[in-house]
Amino acid sequence: MVSVPLRDRTAVVGIGQTEFGKGLADSELTLACRAISAAIDDAGLSPAEVDGLASFNWEEGREVEVARNVGLGDITFFSQVGYGGGAGCAVVGQAAMAVATGQCDVAVAWRARKRAAKASRPWAQARRVVAGHWQWSRPWGMVRPVDEVAMLARRHMHEFGSTRDHLANVALAFRKHANRNPAATMHDRTLTRDEYMEARWISEPLCLFDNCLETDGALAVVVTSAERARDLRQTPAYVHAFAQSIPRQHQVMTNYHNDDPLLGPSWTCAELLWNQASVRPDDVDVAQLYDAFSPLIPLSLEGYGFCARGDGGAFTEDGGLEWPDGRLPTNTSGGGMSEAYVHGFNLVLEGVRQIRGTSTSQVDDAAVSLVTSGEGVPTSAVLFTKEAT
Amino acid sequence: MEAEFLLPDVDDPDGAEFWRGTARGELLVQACASCGRWRFPPRPMCPSCRSLDVTWERTSGRGTIWSYVVPHPPLLPAYAHLAPYNVIVVALDEDPTIRMVSNLVTGPDGAINEIEPATIEIGTPVEVVFTQLDGVTLPHWIQS
Numbered sequence: 001m002v003s004v005p006l007r008d009r010t011a012v013v014g015i016g017q018t019e020f021g022k023g024l025a026d027s028e029l030t031l032a033c034r035a036i037s038a039a040i041d042d043a044g045l046s047p048a049e050v051d052g053l054a055s056f057n058w059e060e061g062r063e064v065e066v067a068r069n070v071g072l073g074d075i076t077f078f079s080q081v082g083y084g085g086g087a088g089c090a091v092v093g094q095a096a097m098a099v100a101t102g103q104c105d106v107a108v109a110w111r112a113r114k115r116a117a118k119a120s121r122p123w124a125q126a127r128r129v130v131a132g133h134w135q136w137s138r139p140w141g142m143v144r145p146v147d148e149v150a151m152l153a154r155r156h157m158h159e160f161g162s163t164r165d166h167l168a169n170v171a172l173a174f175r176k177h178a179n180r181n182p183a184a185t186m187h188d189r190t191l192t193r194d195e196y197m198e199a200r201w202i203s204e205p206l207c208l209f210d211n212c213l214e215t216d217g218a219l220a221v222v223v224t225s226a227e228r229a230r231d232l233r234q235t236p237a238y239v240h241a242f243a244q245s246i247p248r249q250h251q252v253m254t255n256y257h258n259d260d261p262l263l264g265p266s267w268t269c270a271e272l273l274w275n276q277a278s279v280r281p282d283d284v285d286v287a288q289l290y291d292a293f294s295p296l297i298p299l300s301l302e303g304y305g306f307c308a309r310g311d312g313g314a315f316t317e318d319g320g321l322e323w324p325d326g327r328l329p330t331n332t333s334g335g336g337m338s339e340a341y342v343h344g345f346n347l348v349l350e351g352v353r354q355i356r357g358t359s360t361s362q363v364d365d366a367a368v369s370l371v372t373s374g375e376g377v378p379t380s381a382v383l384f385t386k387e388a389t
Numbered sequence: 390m391e392a393e394f395l396l397p398d399v400d401d402p403d404g405a406e407f408w409r410g411t412a413r414g415e416l417l418v419q420a421c422a423s424c425g426r427w428r429f430p431p432r433p434m435c436p437s438c439r440s441l442d443v444t445w446e447r448t449s450g451r452g453t454i455w456s457y458v459v460p461h462p463p464l465l466p467a468y469a470h471l472a473p474y475n476v477i478v479v480a481l482d483e484d485p486t487i488r489m490v491s492n493l494v495t496g497p498d499g500a501i502n503e504i505e506p507a508t509i510e511i512g513t514p515v516e517v518v519f520t521q522l523d524g525v526t527l528p529h530w531i532q533s
Contacts, residue, residue: 126465128393128396129395129398130398131398133430135398135401136397136404136429136430139394139527141468141471141474142476143465143468147476150458151456154456155511200461201461201473204458204459204460204473204506251430256455256490
Protein backbone atom coordinates (compact mmCIF):
# COMPACT_ATOMS: atom_id res chain seq x y z
CA MET A 1 0.00 0.00 0.00
CA VAL A 2 1.30 3.38 -0.99
CA SER A 3 1.97 5.71 1.91
CA VAL A 4 0.15 9.03 1.66
CA PRO A 5 1.70 11.32 4.27
CA LEU A 6 -1.12 13.87 4.39
CA ARG A 7 -4.13 11.53 4.39
CA ASP A 8 -6.38 12.04 7.45
CA ARG A 9 -3.52 13.55 9.46
CA THR A 10 -5.37 16.85 9.98
CA ALA A 11 -8.92 18.13 10.22
CA VAL A 12 -10.96 21.28 9.99
CA VAL A 13 -12.13 21.85 13.55
CA GLY A 14 -13.53 25.37 13.37
CA ILE A 15 -15.47 27.44 10.86
CA GLY A 16 -16.56 31.06 10.98
CA GLN A 17 -18.07 33.61 8.67
CA THR A 18 -19.51 37.12 8.52
CA GLU A 19 -22.80 38.08 7.01
CA PHE A 20 -22.85 38.39 3.21
CA GLY A 21 -23.90 41.69 1.70
CA LYS A 22 -23.28 44.62 -0.56
CA GLY A 23 -21.58 47.74 0.75
CA LEU A 24 -20.79 46.36 4.19
CA ALA A 25 -19.27 49.08 6.39
CA ASP A 26 -16.37 46.92 7.60
CA SER A 27 -13.00 46.93 5.84
CA GLU A 28 -11.69 43.66 4.41
CA LEU A 29 -9.32 43.43 7.39
CA THR A 30 -12.19 43.87 9.84
CA LEU A 31 -14.22 41.24 8.01
CA ALA A 32 -11.24 38.87 8.12
CA CYS A 33 -10.84 39.43 11.87
CA ARG A 34 -14.53 38.75 12.47
CA ALA A 35 -14.53 35.49 10.50
CA ILE A 36 -11.25 34.22 11.96
CA SER A 37 -12.35 35.09 15.46
CA ALA A 38 -15.63 33.22 14.93
CA ALA A 39 -13.79 30.16 13.58
CA ILE A 40 -11.44 30.04 16.57
CA ASP A 41 -14.43 30.30 18.94
CA ASP A 42 -16.24 27.57 17.00
CA ALA A 43 -13.24 25.30 17.51
CA GLY A 44 -13.15 26.08 21.23
CA LEU A 45 -9.53 27.21 20.96
CA SER A 46 -7.90 30.42 22.09
CA PRO A 47 -6.35 32.88 19.60
CA ALA A 48 -2.96 32.46 21.26
CA GLU A 49 -2.95 28.81 20.17
CA VAL A 50 -2.96 29.75 16.49
CA ASP A 51 0.55 29.58 15.05
CA GLY A 52 -0.04 29.10 11.32
CA LEU A 53 -1.71 31.20 8.60
CA ALA A 54 -2.55 30.51 4.97
CA SER A 55 -4.20 33.14 2.81
CA PHE A 56 -4.85 34.39 -0.71
CA ASN A 57 -2.17 36.67 -2.12
CA TRP A 58 -4.94 39.12 -3.07
CA GLU A 59 -5.85 39.43 0.61
CA GLU A 60 -5.92 43.04 1.77
CA GLY A 61 -5.44 42.14 5.44
CA ARG A 62 -1.94 40.65 5.61
CA GLU A 63 -0.82 38.06 8.14
CA VAL A 64 0.84 40.56 10.48
CA GLU A 65 -2.29 42.69 10.64
CA VAL A 66 -4.56 39.72 11.24
CA ALA A 67 -2.24 38.26 13.88
CA ARG A 68 -1.93 41.39 15.98
CA ASN A 69 -5.62 42.25 15.70
CA VAL A 70 -6.97 38.83 16.62
CA GLY A 71 -4.26 38.31 19.23
CA LEU A 72 -2.75 35.23 17.65
CA GLY A 73 0.29 33.51 19.12
CA ASP A 74 3.79 33.36 17.66
CA ILE A 75 3.31 32.50 13.99
CA THR A 76 5.72 29.87 12.71
CA PHE A 77 4.09 29.12 9.36
CA PHE A 78 2.56 31.51 6.83
CA SER A 79 2.00 31.09 3.12
CA GLN A 80 -0.02 32.75 0.40
CA VAL A 81 -1.52 31.30 -2.77
CA GLY A 82 -2.23 33.22 -5.94
CA TYR A 83 -4.72 33.19 -8.82
CA GLY A 84 -7.86 34.28 -6.99
CA GLY A 85 -10.58 31.68 -7.18
CA GLY A 86 -8.11 28.84 -7.60
CA ALA A 87 -6.72 29.33 -4.11
CA GLY A 88 -9.61 28.40 -1.82
CA CYS A 89 -8.82 24.73 -1.28
CA ALA A 90 -5.11 25.46 -1.66
CA VAL A 91 -4.90 27.57 1.48
CA VAL A 92 -6.79 24.89 3.44
CA GLY A 93 -4.47 22.21 2.06
CA GLN A 94 -1.33 24.23 2.76
CA ALA A 95 -2.51 24.81 6.31
CA ALA A 96 -3.04 21.05 6.60
CA MET A 97 0.42 20.29 5.21
CA ALA A 98 2.00 22.72 7.65
CA VAL A 99 0.26 21.06 10.60
CA ALA A 100 1.05 17.55 9.33
CA THR A 101 4.73 18.35 8.95
CA GLY A 102 5.04 19.99 12.33
CA GLN A 103 5.59 23.55 11.12
CA CYS A 104 2.68 24.68 13.26
CA ASP A 105 -0.01 23.20 15.48
CA VAL A 106 -3.12 25.24 14.74
CA ALA A 107 -3.48 26.97 11.38
CA VAL A 108 -6.10 29.38 10.10
CA ALA A 109 -7.02 29.80 6.42
CA TRP A 110 -9.41 32.51 5.30
CA ARG A 111 -10.73 34.80 2.58
CA ALA A 112 -12.18 38.28 3.08
CA ARG A 113 -13.43 40.24 0.15
CA LYS A 114 -15.42 43.33 -0.73
CA ARG A 115 -16.45 43.17 -4.33
CA ALA A 116 -20.09 44.14 -4.36
CA ALA A 117 -19.27 47.70 -5.50
CA LYS A 118 -19.04 47.84 -9.30
CA ALA A 119 -15.89 49.96 -9.20
CA SER A 120 -14.12 47.27 -7.18
CA ARG A 121 -14.37 44.64 -9.92
CA PRO A 122 -10.93 43.91 -11.27
CA TRP A 123 -11.88 44.15 -14.94
CA ALA A 124 -13.31 47.63 -14.39
CA GLN A 125 -9.89 48.83 -13.25
CA ALA A 126 -8.01 47.85 -16.41
CA ARG A 127 -5.14 50.12 -17.42
CA ARG A 128 -5.20 51.41 -20.95
CA VAL A 129 -2.01 49.68 -22.10
CA VAL A 130 -2.45 46.07 -21.09
CA ALA A 131 0.49 44.07 -19.74
CA GLY A 132 1.23 40.35 -19.73
CA HIS A 133 -0.75 37.74 -21.63
CA TRP A 134 -3.95 39.76 -21.28
CA GLN A 135 -2.69 42.12 -24.00
CA TRP A 136 -3.38 39.30 -26.46
CA SER A 137 -7.11 39.27 -25.66
CA ARG A 138 -8.40 42.44 -24.01
CA PRO A 139 -7.76 44.92 -26.85
CA TRP A 140 -10.30 42.97 -28.94
CA GLY A 141 -13.00 43.52 -26.35
CA MET A 142 -12.58 40.36 -24.31
CA VAL A 143 -12.35 42.35 -21.11
CA ARG A 144 -14.11 40.28 -18.44
CA PRO A 145 -13.76 36.81 -16.94
CA VAL A 146 -17.27 35.99 -18.17
CA ASP A 147 -16.17 36.54 -21.78
CA GLU A 148 -13.18 34.27 -21.27
CA VAL A 149 -15.31 31.45 -19.85
CA ALA A 150 -18.09 31.95 -22.40
CA MET A 151 -15.53 31.20 -25.13
CA LEU A 152 -14.90 27.76 -23.63
CA ALA A 153 -18.62 27.21 -23.02
CA ARG A 154 -19.40 27.84 -26.70
CA ARG A 155 -16.68 25.43 -27.74
CA HIS A 156 -18.00 22.80 -25.33
CA MET A 157 -21.47 23.19 -26.83
CA HIS A 158 -19.98 22.74 -30.30
CA GLU A 159 -17.79 19.73 -29.50
CA PHE A 160 -20.03 17.89 -27.06
CA GLY A 161 -23.58 19.14 -27.53
CA SER A 162 -24.00 20.81 -24.15
CA THR A 163 -26.83 23.33 -24.11
CA ARG A 164 -28.25 26.37 -22.36
CA ASP A 165 -30.73 23.98 -20.75
CA HIS A 166 -27.81 22.26 -19.06
CA LEU A 167 -26.50 25.57 -17.77
CA ALA A 168 -29.99 26.42 -16.56
CA ASN A 169 -30.01 23.10 -14.67
CA VAL A 170 -26.91 24.33 -12.83
CA ALA A 171 -28.33 27.75 -12.00
CA LEU A 172 -31.71 26.39 -10.89
CA ALA A 173 -30.24 23.63 -8.71
CA PHE A 174 -28.00 26.04 -6.83
CA ARG A 175 -30.82 28.53 -6.43
CA LYS A 176 -33.06 25.86 -4.93
CA HIS A 177 -30.33 25.10 -2.39
CA ALA A 178 -29.93 28.81 -1.60
CA ASN A 179 -33.67 29.04 -1.03
CA ARG A 180 -33.16 26.58 1.86
CA ASN A 181 -30.17 28.47 3.33
CA PRO A 182 -31.10 31.56 5.41
CA ALA A 183 -27.52 32.88 5.12
CA ALA A 184 -27.63 32.85 1.31
CA THR A 185 -27.91 36.10 -0.60
CA MET A 186 -30.64 34.57 -2.76
CA HIS A 187 -32.51 32.86 0.09
CA ASP A 188 -35.73 34.72 -0.69
CA ARG A 189 -35.43 34.80 -4.49
CA THR A 190 -36.66 31.85 -6.50
CA LEU A 191 -35.56 31.26 -10.10
CA THR A 192 -37.57 29.59 -12.86
CA ARG A 193 -36.40 28.15 -16.16
CA ASP A 194 -38.39 30.81 -17.99
CA GLU A 195 -36.71 33.56 -16.01
CA TYR A 196 -33.34 32.03 -16.86
CA MET A 197 -34.11 31.76 -20.57
CA GLU A 198 -35.45 35.30 -20.78
CA ALA A 199 -32.65 36.92 -18.76
CA ARG A 200 -30.43 39.49 -20.40
CA TRP A 201 -27.24 38.34 -22.06
CA ILE A 202 -23.89 39.10 -20.43
CA SER A 203 -21.65 37.34 -22.92
CA GLU A 204 -23.47 35.04 -25.34
CA PRO A 205 -23.94 32.13 -24.83
CA LEU A 206 -24.02 33.15 -21.14
CA CYS A 207 -26.80 35.16 -19.52
CA LEU A 208 -27.11 36.95 -16.19
CA PHE A 209 -27.90 33.78 -14.26
CA ASP A 210 -24.78 31.99 -15.52
CA ASN A 211 -22.75 34.41 -13.41
CA CYS A 212 -21.85 34.33 -9.74
CA LEU A 213 -22.93 36.98 -7.29
CA GLU A 214 -20.81 39.95 -6.23
CA THR A 215 -20.41 39.81 -2.48
CA ASP A 216 -18.83 41.47 0.54
CA GLY A 217 -17.98 39.00 3.26
CA ALA A 218 -15.38 36.79 4.88
CA LEU A 219 -14.99 33.17 5.93
CA ALA A 220 -12.33 31.24 7.83
CA VAL A 221 -11.43 27.71 8.91
CA VAL A 222 -9.20 26.34 11.68
CA VAL A 223 -7.06 23.27 10.94
CA THR A 224 -5.24 21.16 13.48
CA SER A 225 -3.93 17.61 13.87
CA ALA A 226 -6.30 14.64 13.81
CA GLU A 227 -5.15 13.69 17.31
CA ARG A 228 -6.01 17.06 18.72
CA ALA A 229 -9.23 17.26 16.70
CA ARG A 230 -10.67 14.28 18.57
CA ASP A 231 -10.52 16.23 21.83
CA LEU A 232 -12.24 19.33 20.48
CA ARG A 233 -15.92 20.19 20.51
CA GLN A 234 -16.79 19.90 16.81
CA THR A 235 -17.07 16.83 14.60
CA PRO A 236 -13.74 16.84 12.72
CA ALA A 237 -13.81 17.14 8.94
CA TYR A 238 -10.66 15.18 8.14
CA VAL A 239 -8.50 16.49 5.31
CA HIS A 240 -8.44 13.16 3.51
CA ALA A 241 -6.79 14.33 0.29
CA PHE A 242 -5.56 17.58 -1.18
CA ALA A 243 -4.22 18.62 -4.58
CA GLN A 244 -3.16 21.70 -6.52
CA SER A 245 -2.44 22.03 -10.21
CA ILE A 246 -1.04 24.23 -12.92
CA PRO A 247 -1.37 22.06 -16.03
CA ARG A 248 1.44 22.18 -18.55
CA GLN A 249 1.18 25.11 -20.96
CA HIS A 250 -1.68 26.59 -18.92
CA GLN A 251 -2.57 30.24 -19.42
CA VAL A 252 -4.70 31.91 -16.75
CA MET A 253 -8.35 32.27 -17.88
CA THR A 254 -7.58 32.70 -21.60
CA ASN A 255 -6.38 29.11 -21.72
CA TYR A 256 -6.80 28.79 -25.48
CA HIS A 257 -3.25 28.09 -26.54
CA ASN A 258 -2.53 24.51 -25.49
CA ASP A 259 -3.39 21.32 -27.35
CA ASP A 260 -6.86 20.93 -25.85
CA PRO A 261 -8.25 23.94 -23.98
CA LEU A 262 -11.28 22.01 -22.70
CA LEU A 263 -8.95 19.83 -20.61
CA GLY A 264 -8.67 22.45 -17.87
CA PRO A 265 -6.81 22.48 -14.55
CA SER A 266 -9.45 20.19 -12.97
CA TRP A 267 -8.05 17.24 -14.88
CA THR A 268 -4.54 17.39 -13.47
CA CYS A 269 -5.76 18.41 -10.03
CA ALA A 270 -8.09 15.40 -10.00
CA GLU A 271 -5.31 13.02 -10.97
CA LEU A 272 -3.30 13.85 -7.85
CA LEU A 273 -6.40 14.11 -5.65
CA TRP A 274 -7.62 10.60 -6.48
CA ASN A 275 -4.07 9.24 -6.20
CA GLN A 276 -3.94 10.65 -2.68
CA ALA A 277 -7.37 9.35 -1.71
CA SER A 278 -8.62 5.93 -0.64
CA VAL A 279 -12.03 6.76 -2.14
CA ARG A 280 -13.21 7.15 -5.74
CA PRO A 281 -15.56 9.63 -7.41
CA ASP A 282 -18.42 7.15 -6.91
CA ASP A 283 -17.84 7.37 -3.15
CA VAL A 284 -18.39 11.14 -3.00
CA ASP A 285 -21.66 11.90 -1.21
CA VAL A 286 -21.77 15.65 -1.84
CA ALA A 287 -19.73 18.17 -3.81
CA GLN A 288 -19.07 21.88 -3.72
CA LEU A 289 -17.74 22.77 -7.19
CA TYR A 290 -16.33 26.20 -7.93
CA ASP A 291 -19.02 28.13 -9.77
CA ALA A 292 -17.95 31.63 -10.71
CA PHE A 293 -19.75 30.79 -13.98
CA SER A 294 -22.16 27.94 -14.71
CA PRO A 295 -20.07 26.28 -17.49
CA LEU A 296 -17.37 25.53 -14.91
CA ILE A 297 -19.69 22.91 -13.43
CA PRO A 298 -19.85 20.59 -16.47
CA LEU A 299 -16.11 21.10 -16.99
CA SER A 300 -15.42 20.20 -13.33
CA LEU A 301 -17.76 17.18 -13.37
CA GLU A 302 -15.74 15.84 -16.29
CA GLY A 303 -12.35 16.78 -14.86
CA TYR A 304 -12.96 15.21 -11.45
CA GLY A 305 -14.25 12.01 -13.01
CA PHE A 306 -17.98 12.10 -12.20
CA CYS A 307 -18.82 11.46 -15.85
CA ALA A 308 -17.10 10.80 -19.15
CA ARG A 309 -15.48 13.60 -21.07
CA GLY A 310 -18.13 15.67 -22.83
CA ASP A 311 -20.96 14.39 -20.63
CA GLY A 312 -20.81 17.19 -18.05
CA GLY A 313 -23.88 18.84 -19.50
CA ALA A 314 -25.93 15.64 -19.56
CA PHE A 315 -24.93 14.93 -15.94
CA THR A 316 -27.03 17.93 -14.87
CA GLU A 317 -30.21 16.47 -16.42
CA ASP A 318 -33.09 15.09 -14.34
CA GLY A 319 -32.02 17.01 -11.25
CA GLY A 320 -28.58 15.43 -11.23
CA LEU A 321 -27.10 18.19 -9.06
CA GLU A 322 -30.07 18.69 -6.77
CA TRP A 323 -30.46 17.87 -3.09
CA PRO A 324 -31.61 15.39 -1.90
CA ASP A 325 -32.06 12.87 -4.71
CA GLY A 326 -29.62 13.96 -7.41
CA ARG A 327 -26.74 11.80 -8.57
CA LEU A 328 -24.40 14.29 -6.88
CA PRO A 329 -25.97 16.98 -4.71
CA THR A 330 -23.78 19.95 -5.57
CA ASN A 331 -23.30 23.41 -4.05
CA THR A 332 -25.77 22.65 -1.33
CA SER A 333 -25.53 26.10 0.28
CA GLY A 334 -26.24 27.81 -3.05
CA GLY A 335 -22.61 28.18 -4.13
CA GLY A 336 -21.06 31.23 -5.69
CA MET A 337 -24.05 31.72 -7.93
CA SER A 338 -26.72 31.90 -5.22
CA GLU A 339 -25.19 31.93 -1.71
CA ALA A 340 -22.21 34.29 -1.99
CA TYR A 341 -19.13 34.74 -4.12
CA VAL A 342 -16.15 35.00 -1.81
CA HIS A 343 -13.63 33.44 -4.18
CA GLY A 344 -15.15 30.06 -3.48
CA PHE A 345 -14.29 30.01 0.22
CA ASN A 346 -17.95 29.58 1.19
CA LEU A 347 -17.75 26.26 -0.67
CA VAL A 348 -15.07 25.11 1.79
CA LEU A 349 -17.27 25.84 4.80
CA GLU A 350 -20.25 24.08 3.24
CA GLY A 351 -18.08 21.05 2.55
CA VAL A 352 -17.22 20.97 6.27
CA ARG A 353 -20.87 21.46 7.33
CA GLN A 354 -21.88 18.43 5.25
CA ILE A 355 -19.41 16.29 7.25
CA ARG A 356 -20.67 17.79 10.51
CA GLY A 357 -24.28 17.18 9.49
CA THR A 358 -25.27 20.84 9.79
CA SER A 359 -26.01 21.91 6.22
CA THR A 360 -29.43 23.38 5.47
CA SER A 361 -29.51 20.87 2.61
CA GLN A 362 -27.89 18.03 4.50
CA VAL A 363 -27.08 14.86 2.61
CA ASP A 364 -27.96 11.90 4.84
CA ASP A 365 -24.89 10.30 6.41
CA ALA A 366 -22.50 12.32 4.25
CA ALA A 367 -19.09 10.76 4.78
CA VAL A 368 -17.10 11.98 1.76
CA SER A 369 -17.34 15.64 0.79
CA LEU A 370 -15.48 17.17 -2.18
CA VAL A 371 -14.67 20.86 -2.53
CA THR A 372 -12.98 22.32 -5.63
CA SER A 373 -11.58 25.72 -6.48
CA GLY A 374 -11.44 27.74 -9.69
CA GLU A 375 -11.52 25.89 -13.00
CA GLY A 376 -9.72 27.92 -15.67
CA VAL A 377 -7.01 29.12 -13.29
CA PRO A 378 -4.26 27.37 -11.29
CA THR A 379 -6.51 25.39 -9.01
CA SER A 380 -6.89 23.15 -5.97
CA ALA A 381 -9.28 20.66 -4.41
CA VAL A 382 -9.80 19.00 -1.05
CA LEU A 383 -11.66 15.88 0.05
CA PHE A 384 -13.12 15.98 3.56
CA THR A 385 -14.12 12.74 5.25
CA LYS A 386 -16.03 11.94 8.41
CA GLU A 387 -13.90 8.96 9.40
CA ALA A 388 -10.13 8.80 9.43
CA THR A 389 -9.08 5.67 7.58
CA MET B 390 -13.02 56.23 -17.14
CA GLU B 391 -12.74 57.79 -20.58
CA ALA B 392 -14.16 55.89 -23.54
CA GLU B 393 -10.82 54.45 -24.55
CA PHE B 394 -10.01 51.06 -26.02
CA LEU B 395 -7.51 48.85 -24.26
CA LEU B 396 -4.26 48.58 -26.18
CA PRO B 397 -1.46 46.03 -26.35
CA ASP B 398 2.03 47.01 -25.22
CA VAL B 399 3.67 47.30 -28.64
CA ASP B 400 7.04 47.88 -26.95
CA ASP B 401 6.85 44.65 -24.95
CA PRO B 402 10.24 43.01 -25.61
CA ASP B 403 8.65 39.64 -26.38
CA GLY B 404 5.85 40.92 -28.57
CA ALA B 405 7.22 44.01 -30.33
CA GLU B 406 8.10 42.10 -33.50
CA PHE B 407 4.50 40.94 -33.84
CA TRP B 408 3.35 44.57 -33.92
CA ARG B 409 6.08 45.60 -36.34
CA GLY B 410 4.68 42.84 -38.55
CA THR B 411 1.08 43.96 -38.34
CA ALA B 412 2.17 47.52 -39.19
CA ARG B 413 3.61 46.09 -42.44
CA GLY B 414 0.48 44.05 -43.11
CA GLU B 415 2.01 40.75 -42.06
CA LEU B 416 0.74 38.26 -39.49
CA LEU B 417 3.85 36.86 -37.78
CA VAL B 418 4.16 34.07 -35.27
CA GLN B 419 7.10 33.68 -32.90
CA ALA B 420 9.08 30.51 -33.53
CA CYS B 421 12.00 28.86 -31.78
CA ALA B 422 15.17 29.53 -33.77
CA SER B 423 16.61 26.29 -32.47
CA CYS B 424 13.88 23.64 -32.84
CA GLY B 425 11.32 25.52 -34.91
CA ARG B 426 8.32 25.18 -32.54
CA TRP B 427 5.78 27.96 -32.94
CA ARG B 428 4.42 29.64 -29.83
CA PHE B 429 1.76 32.19 -29.01
CA PRO B 430 1.46 34.50 -27.14
CA PRO B 431 5.12 35.50 -27.52
CA ARG B 432 7.43 34.69 -24.59
CA PRO B 433 11.15 34.36 -23.95
CA MET B 434 11.87 30.61 -23.86
CA CYS B 435 10.93 27.63 -25.99
CA PRO B 436 9.14 25.06 -23.79
CA SER B 437 10.36 22.23 -26.04
CA CYS B 438 14.12 22.90 -26.09
CA ARG B 439 14.61 25.89 -23.73
CA SER B 440 16.29 27.95 -26.39
CA LEU B 441 16.08 31.71 -25.93
CA ASP B 442 16.74 32.30 -29.62
CA VAL B 443 13.66 33.39 -31.50
CA THR B 444 12.71 33.99 -35.05
CA TRP B 445 9.45 35.20 -36.55
CA GLU B 446 7.63 33.43 -39.34
CA ARG B 447 5.13 35.00 -41.64
CA THR B 448 1.88 33.04 -41.70
CA SER B 449 -0.61 32.70 -44.52
CA GLY B 450 -3.04 34.76 -42.46
CA ARG B 451 -5.64 32.03 -42.85
CA GLY B 452 -7.47 30.11 -40.20
CA THR B 453 -10.84 28.94 -38.94
CA ILE B 454 -13.11 30.17 -36.16
CA TRP B 455 -12.48 27.96 -33.09
CA SER B 456 -15.09 29.63 -30.88
CA TYR B 457 -16.79 32.99 -30.38
CA VAL B 458 -18.72 35.07 -27.86
CA VAL B 459 -20.94 38.12 -28.02
CA PRO B 460 -20.33 40.49 -25.08
CA HIS B 461 -23.11 42.71 -23.74
CA PRO B 462 -22.87 45.37 -21.00
CA PRO B 463 -21.73 45.96 -18.32
CA LEU B 464 -18.45 46.66 -20.11
CA LEU B 465 -15.77 49.33 -20.16
CA PRO B 466 -17.29 52.43 -21.82
CA ALA B 467 -15.48 52.11 -25.16
CA TYR B 468 -16.70 48.55 -25.57
CA ALA B 469 -20.15 49.13 -24.09
CA HIS B 470 -20.65 51.72 -26.82
CA LEU B 471 -20.18 49.02 -29.49
CA ALA B 472 -21.98 46.16 -27.74
CA PRO B 473 -23.19 43.70 -28.69
CA TYR B 474 -20.10 42.83 -30.74
CA ASN B 475 -18.27 39.61 -31.46
CA VAL B 476 -15.01 38.23 -30.13
CA ILE B 477 -13.62 35.18 -31.92
CA VAL B 478 -10.77 32.77 -31.38
CA VAL B 479 -9.07 31.83 -34.65
CA ALA B 480 -7.02 28.66 -35.11
CA LEU B 481 -4.29 29.18 -37.71
CA ASP B 482 -4.21 26.87 -40.73
CA GLU B 483 -0.47 26.16 -40.38
CA ASP B 484 -0.82 25.07 -36.72
CA PRO B 485 -4.35 24.87 -35.27
CA THR B 486 -2.96 25.00 -31.70
CA ILE B 487 -1.84 28.56 -32.44
CA ARG B 488 -5.05 30.39 -31.58
CA MET B 489 -5.57 34.16 -31.53
CA VAL B 490 -8.31 36.22 -29.92
CA SER B 491 -9.73 38.79 -32.31
CA ASN B 492 -12.91 40.04 -33.99
CA LEU B 493 -14.80 39.08 -37.15
CA VAL B 494 -15.32 42.14 -39.37
CA THR B 495 -16.49 42.94 -42.90
CA GLY B 496 -13.17 44.49 -43.97
CA PRO B 497 -10.15 46.46 -42.72
CA ASP B 498 -12.33 49.41 -41.78
CA GLY B 499 -15.22 47.33 -40.49
CA ALA B 500 -16.43 47.77 -36.92
CA ILE B 501 -16.49 44.84 -34.53
CA ASN B 502 -20.28 45.02 -34.25
CA GLU B 503 -21.18 44.89 -37.95
CA ILE B 504 -21.56 41.13 -38.35
CA GLU B 505 -24.91 39.69 -37.26
CA PRO B 506 -23.91 37.39 -34.36
CA ALA B 507 -26.41 34.71 -35.39
CA THR B 508 -24.49 34.24 -38.66
CA ILE B 509 -21.17 33.41 -36.97
CA GLU B 510 -20.26 29.72 -36.99
CA ILE B 511 -17.43 27.68 -35.52
CA GLY B 512 -15.31 26.23 -38.31
CA THR B 513 -15.82 29.12 -40.72
CA PRO B 514 -12.64 29.83 -42.77
CA VAL B 515 -11.31 33.34 -42.19
CA GLU B 516 -8.41 35.48 -43.35
CA VAL B 517 -6.60 38.28 -41.63
CA VAL B 518 -7.02 42.00 -42.30
CA PHE B 519 -5.37 44.86 -40.47
CA THR B 520 -7.17 47.68 -38.70
CA GLN B 521 -5.73 50.90 -37.29
CA LEU B 522 -6.77 51.61 -33.72
CA ASP B 523 -5.30 54.56 -31.83
CA GLY B 524 -1.85 54.15 -33.37
CA VAL B 525 -1.76 50.34 -33.17
CA THR B 526 -2.36 47.97 -36.08
CA LEU B 527 -4.64 45.19 -34.82
CA PRO B 528 -5.24 42.01 -36.76
CA HIS B 529 -8.93 41.37 -37.49
CA TRP B 530 -10.49 38.62 -39.57
CA ILE B 531 -12.94 38.43 -42.45
CA GLN B 532 -14.78 35.43 -43.84
CA SER B 533 -12.72 33.99 -46.69
